[in-house]
Amino acid sequence: MKTKDWFTDWFNTSYYHILYKERNDTEAQVFMKNIVALLSLDKSTHILDLPCGKGRHAVFLNSLGYRVTGADLSENSINLAKKHENDTLHFEVQDMRAVFKNKYDAVFNLFTSFGYFEDDKEDLLILQNIKNGLTKEGVFVFDFLNAAMVKENLVTKEKKVVDGITFNITREISNGFIVKHISFFADTENHSYTERVKYLDLEKMTTYLEKVGFKIEHTFGDYQLNSFNSKHSNRLIIVAK
Ligand SMILES: C[S@@+](CC[C@H](N)C(=O)[O-])C[C@H]1O[C@@H](n2cnc3c(N)ncnc32)[C@H](O)[C@@H]1O
Structure with missing residues (x-):
């Protein structure tokens, strides 16, 4: 039976994984390599990949030597991801609207995993949870679509x-x-x-992030970390502290 939230149902089906099976893992890995190099992330960094899906970024980040937790609302995706678990890589079911139990040095929200909710208050709640879930010097990496494109x-x-x-x-x-x-x-x-993904552009994202106390440090327009341009960029990637 379907629930009231499309994202709870659809992302938990096997059909979702079939439709998107050609997702580009190489591109995801290039992005992760570029972002950890840019941020000079120390190997002791504990990264939260939220939501992680089946864990394609989390598993790769862990292979680079980082301690990684992946969390997602979809039980089916977490069960698939759990096959990769080891001492420094863990997965759990978590709703990003719920307060985090732990603090992290970095939180990554990747591949348009935001903007699913009708009410702006729920978007803000997630960003507030992320802010509160970061250590003092913690960093947030936010990879969203470029709505104008x-x-x-x-x-x-x-x-x-x-x-x-x-x-x-x-x-x-x-x-x-x-x-x-x-x-x-x-x-x-x-x-x-x-x-359904909310039409969120850089201006609106900036307002959101500032409201919960984040300061934007960088904006990029693709996984090679070229600068963001609303007319030409494929992605809107924000790094905030
Ligand atoms: C577009 S997918 C991206 C997943 C992953 N970051 C990737 O790149 O493969 C969005 C993910 O958000 C998860 N999700 C949706 N609503 C959520 C919520 N409220 N809390 C946690 N995860 C959620 C879905 O289950 C889905 O795995």
Whole structure:
């Protein structure tokens, strides 16, 4: 049975992992290498990857020598991630709207893992939790989509066949959200899910971050850490303390 929150249901299905299976791990690893070098993160750093999904960034960061905790709302994703656990790599189910139990030297929120909630108060609550969950010199790495680019290049209709499933996808920008409708037939049933990500640009993110006491130190526009440009950048990457 579906819950009231699309992100609780959709991200916990096996279909979500099928649709996005071609996600570029090499690109994710290049980003992680670049960001830890930029931040000169010491090997004693404890990083929280929130939300971590199946742990693709967390596992790689741990392989570089960092102590890493990955947390995500999706039980299925955490169960898959747990297969990689070791003494310095742990995974747990956690809702980012809940207060953290521990403090971390760095919190990474990667690959558009924000802006899912209707009310701005919930966005702020997450950022406040992250702020409170950081040590005094702790750093926040925030990797979001570049809303202006998404709007400019919106593919309104798309058909994608992955593992024999035909996903029919439509996209629109509506009431301040970038909305993606996904429908498909699988396992003898019709399915439909909707992803909704708030249209958040640098200005709005800056307001959010300042409200909870963060100071932006860098903004980048891609995983190679080139500067952010709202017209040309693929990503909006913010480093804040
Ligand atoms: C776009 S995925 C990105 C996951 C991961 N960072 C990656 O790059 O593979 C977004 C993730 O957010 C998680 N999520 C959604 N709402 C959440 C919440 N309230 N608390 C914790 N995780 C949540 C989903 O389960 C999903 O794994």
